[in-house]
Amino acid sequence: MNPLADIATGALNGLREVATNKVRSLLSMSGIILGVAALVTMVGIVQGLLNNTRASFEADGGILKLEVEKKELDEDQKHLAGISPGLTWRDILALEKTTQLANYISPIVNLGWERLTGKGRPRGAPVVGVTPDFINIQEREIKYGRFISDTDIKNKSPVMVVGSFVPENLFNGQENVVGERIRMNRQVYTIIGQIEELFSVLSSGSALSRKNRVCYIPATTAMFRYQGNDSISKIEMIAADVDVMPDLIQQVDNVLSQTHRGINDYEIVTQDERLQDMKRLENSFTYSLGGIAAISLLVGGIGIMNVMLASVSERIREIGIRKAIGARSHDIALQFMAEAVVISVLGGLFGLVCSVGLLTISRNLIPGGDSINVLPFTAMAFGFISSITIGLISGIYPALRAGQLDPIDALRYE
Amino acid sequence: MVDGKAIYRLEQIRRTYEVGGELVHALDGIDLSITSGEFIAVIGTSGSGKSTLMHTLGFMDSPTAGKMVFEEQDVSNISRSLRAQFRATRIGFVFQAFNLLPRLSVLDNVVLPLTYSRARFSRKEKMARGTSVLERVNMAHRLTHRPSQLSGGERQRVAIARSLINQPSLILADEPTGNLDTSNRGRVMELFSSLIEEGITLVLVTHDDEVANYAQRRICMQDGKIIEDDQG
Numbered sequence: 001m002n003p004l005a006d007i008a009t010g011a012l013n014g015l016r017e018v019a020t021n022k023v024r025s026l027l028s029m030s031g032i033i034l035g036v037a038a039l040v041t042m043v044g045i046v047q048g049l050l051n052n053t054r055a056s057f058e059a060d061g062g063i064l065k066l067e068v069e070k071k072e073l074d075e076d077q078k079h080l081a082g083i084s085p086g087l088t089w090r091d092i093l094a095l096e097k098t099t100q101l102a103n104y105i106s107p108i109v110n111l112g113w114e115r116l117t118g119k120g121r122p123r124g125a126p127v128v129g130v131t132p133d134f135i136n137i138q139e140r141e142i143k144y145g146r147f148i149s150d151t152d153i154k155n156k157s158p159v160m161v162v163g164s165f166v167p168e169n170l171f172n173g174q175e176n177v178v179g180e181r182i183r184m185n186r187q188v189y190t191i192i193g194q195i196e197e198l199f200s201v202l203s204s205g206s207a208l209s210r211k212n213r214v215c216y217i218p219a220t221t222a223m224f225r226y227q228g229n230d231s232i233s234k235i236e237m238i239a240a241d242v243d244v245m246p247d248l249i250q251q252v253d254n255v256l257s258q259t260h261r262g263i264n265d266y267e268i269v270t271q272d273e274r275l276q277d278m279k280r281l282e283n284s285f286t287y288s289l290g291g292i293a294a295i296s297l298l299v300g301g302i303g304i305m306n307v308m309l310a311s312v313s314e315r316i317r318e319i320g321i322r323k324a325i326g327a328r329s330h331d332i333a334l335q336f337m338a339e340a341v342v343i344s345v346l347g348g349l350f351g352l353v354c355s356v357g358l359l360t361i362s363r364n365l366i367p368g369g370d371s372i373n374v375l376p377f378t379a380m381a382f383g384f385i386s387s388i389t390i391g392l393i394s395g396i397y398p399a400l401r402a403g404q405l406d407p408i409d410a411l412r413y414e
Numbered sequence: 415m416v417d418g419k420a421i422y423r424l425e426q427i428r429r430t431y432e433v434g435g436e437l438v439h440a441l442d443g444i445d446l447s448i449t450s451g452e453f454i455a456v457i458g459t460s461g462s463g464k465s466t467l468m469h470t471l472g473f474m475d476s477p478t479a480g481k482m483v484f485e486e487q488d489v490s491n492i493s494r495s496l497r498a499q500f501r502a503t504r505i506g507f508v509f510q511a512f513n514l515l516p517r518l519s520v521l522d523n524v525v526l527p528l529t530y531s532r533a534r535f536s537r538k539e540k541m542a543r544g545t546s547v548l549e550r551v552n553m554a555h556r557l558t559h560r561p562s563q564l565s566g567g568e569r570q571r572v573a574i575a576r577s578l579i580n581q582p583s584l585i586l587a588d589e590p591t592g593n594l595d596t597s598n599r600g601r602v603m604e605l606f607s608s609l610i611e612e613g614i615t616l617v618l619v620t621h622d623d624e625v626a627n628y629a630q631r632r633i634c635m636q637d638g639k640i641i642e643d644d645q646g
Contacts (some may be wrong), residue, residue, distance in 0.1 A: 005534070009529060016517065123574075137416075176516065317513075318515055320513075321514075321515060322515075323474075324474060324507050324509075324513070324579075325502065325507065326498055326499070326501045326502020326503065326527055326530035326531060327498065327530045328495050328498040328499075329494065331530060407471055408474050
């Protein structure tokens, strides 16, 4: 016999055994089926979830985003608290004039949770003053109308850009609310734009859900028509490139140091920490999934080994007959190994089919589940290869036991 | 059809087992020469060493001491793998319990030894050889049947066909008629006789004097020794 013929014969015998003992084979496969299906399904869902988290991170400006926030003064500058200017519109003007390493700069003027009135009953929503660059910082899409323009900033126009919450809840689900008027604290604003809705696997209560509720007005309108001063909550900007980030931080620090006359009442925050958190989350998912998959596949492997040992015991006489007519120990061992591998390969394939079904159901049932990949090839390949490996490992002991049987004893076995 | 050429020679063969701390001499200094084309019946009471002699001749067991020469090759101390190779290619076995694999068809049972013979046969060649030997034992009409669908006599004829598939030098039959009724016993022995005429060498173990009478040479064993060798 040549090795290829050995393997082909072994696989054929394996298939024959599986076909002859359908229920037993299916039971022995069940561990592998569940293990592979669970592994691939969970990886698919988690990948979708992480994709959404990544999308949310990217939608929020991603790694290129830089924020300047207000900060408590250090101990050695506490006595300067009275003359601390805080973040102001002057900082924005100075940064826009001098900072070429940033592609976009926008102030954030948080007006807080405001009571808005449209056509129905009033509802609360966060209102934020921003400049035209903001739409590029957040990478949001305009569904209808336009975003805030330079002219709106210059004229301190009473205009508003709304998220998907407003048409749904303040205008009774009206599709396009551009041109409608909305009232905020006795001031009337004209809606000039409607932002495309953001979706997430994580439904209500998530950061993305909150984003859909936010309404934007020109920063100058927020400051001068509403607040009555040029104070801003924070500054957001997008670096031209990851490589220029250290220079940009230095540049922003230099500019603000001048506008703040050396008072260190601000801090520059990058997205590094958030990125690290996200990576930690990805890693913890990977390790947890790896653990679950390893346990499932181990259980599957024990199931196969158990069934193969039972199969060896049941077929001792057959082993004796085969040896009497010339089978060598390794021919017998190979036959049982091939059977174990056939069981695990079939189990792996059934597991993959189940996982595709489960992922399709998950994609349709989970809100915003569009990001779930129904065919996560890497996970599928890993699951399938793992099932074959488990089959090989769990088949070794029963196969060796079968191969070592003495032909005379095996033939006498009743 | 004895052609006078010795195919097997056993010199002072001993096979000793340890049972419950005591040594049992299953074969105790066996000297035997088997000539090509011979039909030998080995008779003796239970425990006389007949089966051990069969297993030793059939490379299923190794002697504790002594010399075995098979087809002019010293096979006294050969490896397990080589013993398996001899079983696959040079020896044919026929058992009392037929020992056919129940899940395989008659034809697949018959060609199974070809799988282990280290020679490459296409499926077509295997089927042709299988059909040919089944024709020799008048079982060609039962190719696709399972052993469970055959009578005892038919099963034994299939087992004989399986022993012939590799054109072995020697066929060893261990009580081949032990599970058969009188008429089937007669048919199986007629078949063995016709095979002997075709040049097959056969060593047959039996309790049955009537069966032993078919043989040209009768060897009687007792306590692991050959006590009588009647060469007719």
